[in-house]
Amino acid sequence: MPVPSPGWRGPGDPGLRAPGTSLKIAATCVIGAIVGEWIGANQGLGALIIQSTFNYQTDRLYAAVITSSTLGFLFFGIVVLAERLVMRRHPA
Numbered sequence: 001m002p003v004p005s006p007g008w009r010g011p012g013d014p015g016l017r018a019p020g021t022s023l024k025i026a027a028t029c030v031i032g033a034i035v036g037e038w039i040g041a042n043q044g045l046g047a048l049i050i051q052s053t054f055n056y057q058t059d060r061l062y063a064a065v066i067t068s069s070t071l072g073f074l075f076f077g078i079v080v081l082a083e084r085l086v087m088r089r090h091p092a
Contacts, residue, residue, distance in 0.1 A: 020083035027075035034068050 037046025045068050052061035 020079065020086070023079045023083075024076060027079045028072055030068060030072040030075060 034044070034046040034049070037044040038050055041047045045064050048064045049061060049068075052058070052064060
């Protein structure tokens with residue numbers, strides 16, 4: 001009998017796992033929103049990054065990049081935590 005890998009959870013209900021996967025992908029779209037702000041926004045993190053680059057304000061540039069990265073990790077972590085709570089209540 002084959003030994004399952006450590007990350008193996010069993011077949012489970014794919015209907016419960018699909019929304020979690022979709023939300024993880026959506027949580028990383030923070031970067032896409034910031035890139036969208038580069039093109040036509042006057043406010044927001046993307047606009048702050050562009051303005052800081054043109055004005056040689058490296059402190060603001062790094063602060064904006066770190067803030068956007070933290071937001072992406074935070075959203076992703078919230079989705080992972082919610083998925084774990086749901087999967088704990090509905091085991092495979």
